[in-house]
Amino acid sequence: MSKRHETGHHGGRPPAPDRLPLPVVDNHTHLDISRDGGPLPDLTATIAEASAVGVDRMVQIGCDLDGARFTERVIDEHPQLLGGVALHPNEAPALAERGETDAARAEIERIAQHPRVRVVGETGLDYFRTGPEGVAAQQDSFRWHIDLAKRLGKALQIHDRDSHDDVLRILAEEGAPEHTVLHCFSGDIEMARECVRRGYLLSFAGTVTFKNARELRNALSVVPLDQLLVETDAPYLTPSPHRGATNAPYLVPLTVRAMAAVLNTDVPTLCENLSATSERVYGPWA
Structure with missing residues (x-):
C-alpha cells in the first residue's frame, strides 16, 4: 500500500478485540501512513495497544523514499518493530518518468542494509492503479528488488494486484x-x-474476513500452517465487522480468529505457528 493508493471512509474507532492466547506478528503494516488525510498514528500508543491484545511484534513497511526514511528511524527507536523498504510498484513509473530511478534505488539499497531491515518490499506489480504505459517500469523495478533481496539475504514481500500471472512468471524467471x-x-x-x-509464504489481511471473500477463504484453506503469515496492511483493509474504519495492528486478532475457523484449527495452534514462521522468515526482534 502507498499513501496515494487507496481511500476509504472513516468509521468509528473499533474496540479492542479479546487478547490472543499466544503472541503473533503483524507481518505488514504502514505506521507512516495516515488514512484520508487524518493524523499519523502515535507509535508508542499503537505498539502498546497491539501488545495488549497479543500482537507484540510488527514489520513496518516503507514503500517510498519518505516511508523508507521513516522506517530506518523508528526501527532503532522501538524494539517491537522490524523494517521493510522498497519502491512500491506504483512509484516506479513516476520515478522513471522523472529520471529519478537510479537515485531512488541507491537510497533504498543503502537503507535495506540496516540490520533491522529484514524485508525488501513491498515490491511487485499493480495493474489496477497503473495502466499499460507503466508496465515495463513496474516489471523492471520488480526484477531489481528481487535481485536486491537475494544479494542482501533479505525476505521479499510482494504486492500483487490484478497481476497474478506476471508476478509468478517473473519470480520464476529471476529465481525467488x-x-x-x-x-x-x-x-x-x-x-x-x-x-x-x-515454497512461498502467503500473508492474509483483513480481506479474508469480508463477507464476499469466499474464494480467498478457499485459497487460505489449502495453505499449510508453516507457510502462513497474518497482517493488517494498516491503515486500510480493516477486518469485519469494522470494515471501513481505520485499521491498526491491535485488530490482528480478528483476522487470526477468522483464519483459524477457515483452517479448522484452534487459535493457540495457529498463533504458535504464525509466530514461529515470522521468526523463521525475519529473524529475532530482540
Whole structure:
C-alpha cells in the first residue's frame, strides 16, 4: 500500500478485540501512513495497544523514499518493530518518468542494509492503479528488488494486484529469494496451491474476513500452517465487522480468529505457528 493508493471512509474507532492466547506478528503494516488525510498514528500508543491484545511484534513497511526514511528511524527507536523498504510498484513509473530511478534505488539499497531491515518490499506489480504505459517500469523495478533481496539475504514481500500471472512468471524467471512472501494474498485456490508448491509464504489481511471473500477463504484453506503469515496492511483493509474504519495492528486478532475457523484449527495452534514462521522468515526482534 502507498499513501496515494487507496481511500476509504472513516468509521468509528473499533474496540479492542479479546487478547490472543499466544503472541503473533503483524507481518505488514504502514505506521507512516495516515488514512484520508487524518493524523499519523502515535507509535508508542499503537505498539502498546497491539501488545495488549497479543500482537507484540510488527514489520513496518516503507514503500517510498519518505516511508523508507521513516522506517530506518523508528526501527532503532522501538524494539517491537522490524523494517521493510522498497519502491512500491506504483512509484516506479513516476520515478522513471522523472529520471529519478537510479537515485531512488541507491537510497533504498543503502537503507535495506540496516540490520533491522529484514524485508525488501513491498515490491511487485499493480495493474489496477497503473495502466499499460507503466508496465515495463513496474516489471523492471520488480526484477531489481528481487535481485536486491537475494544479494542482501533479505525476505521479499510482494504486492500483487490484478497481476497474478506476471508476478509468478517473473519470480520464476529471476529465481525467488529463499523467503518470498505474497503480502495481502489475493489469488484464488489454484494460485495458492502453486505458491505453496514453490515454497512461498502467503500473508492474509483483513480481506479474508469480508463477507464476499469466499474464494480467498478457499485459497487460505489449502495453505499449510508453516507457510502462513497474518497482517493488517494498516491503515486500510480493516477486518469485519469494522470494515471501513481505520485499521491498526491491535485488530490482528480478528483476522487470526477468522483464519483459524477457515483452517479448522484452534487459535493457540495457529498463533504458535504464525509466530514461529515470522521468526523463521525475519529473524529475532530482540
